[in-house]
Amino acid sequence: MIRSGYSLMLLGLLAGAPIARAQQGPVVLPGFTAYAVPEEKGVDVSARNGVVKWTDSANTVNFYFHAAHAGPVKLALQAKSDGPSKIKVSLNGAEKIVSVDNANAYSEIPVLQTRLKKPGFYTVSLKGLEKQGAVYADVKSISLEGAATKDMQFNPKPWRRSASVHLNYSPPEGKDVEWFYGEIKVPEGQDKLGTYFMSCGWHRGYFGMQVNSPTERRIIFSVWDSGKEPDDRAKVRYEDQVTLLAKGDSVVAHGFGGEGTGGHSHWVYNWKAGETYRFLMHAVPAGVNTQYTAYFYVPEHKEWKLIASFRAPKDGKYMSRLYSFLENFSFENGFLYRKGYFGNHWIKTSAGEWIELTKARFSNDATARAKDRLDFGGGSENGMFYLWTAGFLPADAKAGDVFERPALGRQPDIELPKF
Template sequence: MTDIQISFGWNAFQTCSTQTCTYSKIKESGVSKWKDSNIIISLFFYVTVAGVYDISLVSDEIQREAELQVNIPSISYSQIAKFNTDSLNLSLGSIQIDNPGYIKVNFQGTNSLINRKTGQYPKLKTLILSNVENISAISFVQDSFSSHFGRRGPSVHLKYNLESKSKIKYFFNEVTVPKKWDAIGTYAMAIGFSSGYFGMQVNSESERKILFSVWSPQKTDDPSTILAENEVKLLAKGKKTVIKSFGNEGSGGQSYLVYPWVTGVAYQFKLVGYPTKDGYSVFTAYFKDPTKFEDYILIASWKRPKTQTYLERVYSFLENFDPEKGNISRKAYFNNQRAFTNKGKNVKIQSATFTYDETATKQQRYDYDGGVDDINGYYLRNCGFFDKTNVKTGDIFKKTQ
């Protein structure tokens, strides 16, 4: 028998029971500075073996006597946890889990404060599962893993398998985000390639972007250190396209169009790439809204030094770039892919290979999925703590039509 310690800083998220809440960012040290009784703190872990587990809550800071409503919706567990300055480790009793899958434990401050003095709700540091026979029966984001990437959730990818890889100059793709699957932090990347990526993002409640970025050949996360000979050069841009540099994931040139794309529309992406005689390669991105434009509009054209390629390793991905939103599922369809060589010859897309990132590879989270729908195309889904699917990295999806 052993105890399993699940850290809130790696595995907890906030939602609001009303229209507005006052949030404080969840840190690695746990949930603190918490005063709003409308906030619900949800901790997630995955159970592979049914059984009875004892649970307790660990805090390292209690400013006032207070009560928390604790519930686990999937097993109809509900209990009031009463804290005082002596209750840094509080037993929450036993829970019976009958089916494997994700367990969500909710914590919400009650309005019935035992002591009405000012202060915050108890800091939530760790949830402990006791009397666990097999430690592999419980999965969650470990403290040794990145809390940033663990809370973001797994990124998922589709690598397109073409009948010929020689001199692909043009690639087309369509992306549709279904209704209610467009959470903040979503990046539905339509066309990735060896030197960059192109797709659409949800940046906030009021802002969305069509984003096209090209990496510098110099490997650095700090764009200010890129030598002049390694700079990605802008050749052209759309009228409303914003141009800037980027870093922290490699560095290079970034271009984006602030654009109010909506769910349920199959937006069209076109990427052109070819080498030039002076040692560069040119990559140009075009975007089409089928409800607004008769033709594609230019996002930007970039010239990458020390590069002599057409479009290589073409793929798509779906990611969440906001660690505070990793508890919300997102989904995207990728359809009607087309590829052409520099001679204009059509190259067939035979299939797509599914992969995922380290968050899934290291079994920190299981909320990932992918597949193919002959009507809507290939799809990717991630985040939201939905139960584990059978899909695994390396699976190949192929349309029947």
């Protein structure tokens, strides 16, 4: 299913996998961690078999790693083909054209040697040149050997999404958060496919906007069921399930699983990069339940739109653990840099007091904590917080960093629809 939050079960399993860090001997970059650039078309990257079905020379096949040390490195290719072929291999400005013989089994092909002059991110690029069979090559892995491989970092897992990054807000102690307001601005060119920009998250759900396909974008609001069922909503008892109470016109709402379970809603809306969008959450506790309602401001209509309202069982409290996040939910383009601005967050208490949230603590997910990816960050600029992920660029933040933005001092002007 299309990603609408954190894939908790799979992330947890992957976080427990061994981390490949070489101190001696060759470093092996698995074929299933490659990316096809500019897009995965005319080539497949299989979680089981690595690079396969490579029929189109329009793409390069790229592998990425981070060198902790300068020094020499030798590169070899583990590959096979269904007919004689030639591919060009590049690293660090050095390149070599190699032949891949017709064979049923993978063989190791020595390629080139180069010297990495400084620590940093590097790219191994493969380009198809000639083929007599159907494919240029099936690539099982790239191996690197030499002094530069000491403490070398790379992704050893088929999880090709980049790290998810978060802003965690801390309202004053003792305040009941009845309303939670926030804004998002995505810079032009940063609205990459498979990205979720989430504005208003709390202990029970999340509310933001996604790029779902070249032709579809969504406003998404979801609330988790009670309990800890990770995948199958059919296993969740009725009394533990979130219940849909209302939804706006043209909003799609249903249950979800596979990342925890709960109630999902979305509205197909062509939001645009460069524009600022407004999000508003409302919480009404009643006994052991809480009703959560999401509103999105539609600038073309100059009015707030109801997305959906859900009743969450076994809750009975106001919103806590407030946060925003930026997530890359597409495997195929997990190499592409993406950035979003998050700002002007406010809460309104049950006593009617508006409080501006000008500080945020940075955190990240299991992919970052396992050091499978090092390219992520966040901070404050242009009066807003920002988050970014992917691109194989040096991180500019670490978990626990606290950012601060200038206070605007103007509480949101909100006139909600009446039903």
